Amino acid sequence: MNDISVNAFxxxxxxxxxxxxxxxxLKRNTLFILMGIELILAAANLNFVAxxxxxxxxxxxxxxxxxxxxxxxxxxxxxAIIIMVYRSGKWKxxxxxx
Amino acid sequence: MNNIVxxxxxxxxxxxxxxxxxxxxxxxxxxxxxxxxxxxxxxxxLANADVLxxxxxxxxxxxxxxxxxxxxxxxxxxxxxxSNDLNVEENGKLFPLIVALGSFYGWFKLIELSNLSTQVLxxxxxxxxxxxxxxxxxxxxxxxxxxxxLLIALVGSTYLAKKDE
Numbered sequence: 001m002n003d004i005s006v007n008a009f010x011x012x013x014x015x016x017x018x019x020x021x022x023x024x025x026l027k028r029n030t031l032f033i034l035m036g037i038e039l040i041l042a043a044a045n046l047n048f049v050a051x052x053x054x055x056x057x058x059x060x061x062x063x064x065x066x067x068x069x070x071x072x073x074x075x076x077x078x079x080a081i082i083i084m085v086y087r088s089g090k091w092k093x094x095x096x097x098x
Numbered sequence: 099m100n101n102i103v104x105x106x107x108x109x110x111x112x113x114x115x116x117x118x119x120x121x122x123x124x125x126x127x128x129x130x131x132x133x134x135x136x137x138x139x140x141x142x143x144l145a146n147a148d149v150l151x152x153x154x155x156x157x158x159x160x161x162x163x164x165x166x167x168x169x170x171x172x173x174x175x176x177x178x179x180x181s182n183d184l185n186v187e188e189n190g191k192l193f194p195l196i197v198a199l200g201s202f203y204g205w206f207k208l209i210e211l212s213n214l215s216t217q218v219l220x221x222x223x224x225x226x227x228x229x230x231x232x233x234x235x236x237x238x239x240x241x242x243x244x245x246x247x248l249l250i251a252l253v254g255s256t257y258l259a260k261k262d263e
Contacts, residue, residue: 004104004144007209012108012141014205016134019115022198029186031124031169035131038162039115042138045154049147058228062237064150065229068157069244073251075162079169080258086173087261 009050016043030082034075041071104144111137119198124184128166132159149226 020039027033045064052060114133121127135158142151170184233241 003100006214008104008108009141009145010209010214011206012111014202014209015112016115016138018198018202018205019112019119021201022119022194025194025197026119026188026191027186028189029124031166031173032127032186034169035118035127035166038131038158039118039134042135042154042158045150046138046141046145049142049145049150053146058225058232061147061150061225061229062232064147065153066240066244068150068153069248072157072162073247075165076251076255077258079165080255082169083172083259 006050006053009046013043013046013050016040016046030078030085034078034082038071038075041067100144104141107137107140107144111141122185122188124170124186128163128170131166132163135159135162146225148224149229 016039020036020043023036023039024033027036045067048060048064048067052058052064111134114130114137117130118127118134121130135154139151139155139159142148142154174184
């Protein structure tokens with residue numbers, strides 16, 4: 001079960017992180033940017049979990065659980081803010097003005 | 099066997115992430131994001147974190163998917179013409195792609211340079227017993243704090259989303 005190296009996980013995680021960064025910079029829609037942030041959080045979790053395999057005390061696993069909770073809270077608050085902004089009528093991310 | 103499964107899951111995850119970057123359709127991107135999350139849960143299983151994989155599946159593929167789809171539904175213009183409102187505008191393609199690929203290249207170089215050899219502990223039994231024990235003893239304060247944090251987020255998002263009278 002333990003024959004996959006940490007580097008492989010790190011590579012996948014780096015790729016997902018880069019795609020999330022690219023989405024945040026490329027798209028001009030707030031929901032899209034939110035999805036990019038979720039990708040970055042998932043990539044961070046993958047790193048935590050991959051390095052946790054050598055840890056007797058499971059610190060990485062527990063931290064990744066807390067990261068999951070933070071991500072969910074962020075999604076809930078951000079969607080509320082998005083709906084509020086949509087009602088206010090100014091609904092577009094200007095380029096260069098984030 | 100594990101290697102084959104890992105490669106398949108990695109290609110699924112990375113391919114869906116590329117698809118998210120390429121597509122302009124918001125709904126397609128949302129559905130692709132859940133393929134990414136699904137593959138991520140599989141990768142978590144391969145990294146011996148079954149607890150996180152199950153919670154990831156439940157929270158993302160179950161909860162956040164509904165939230166994002168509701169967000170997409172609630173932010174569409176009503177009574178639009180025949181044009182597809184789900185297509186989003188994009189910034190100039192050059193700068194974001196350079197940043198994304200440069201970031202990936204930087205991480206790749208870092209992985210190459212760092213001579214990592216973290217040892218992997220033997221044994222592939224489930225860690226749920228240990229995680230439950232740690233959450234109720236050593237990390238009990240953080241656990242309670244996370245509960246209060248979730249409550250704050252719940253109340254805050256309800257307050258923000260309510261209609262002003």
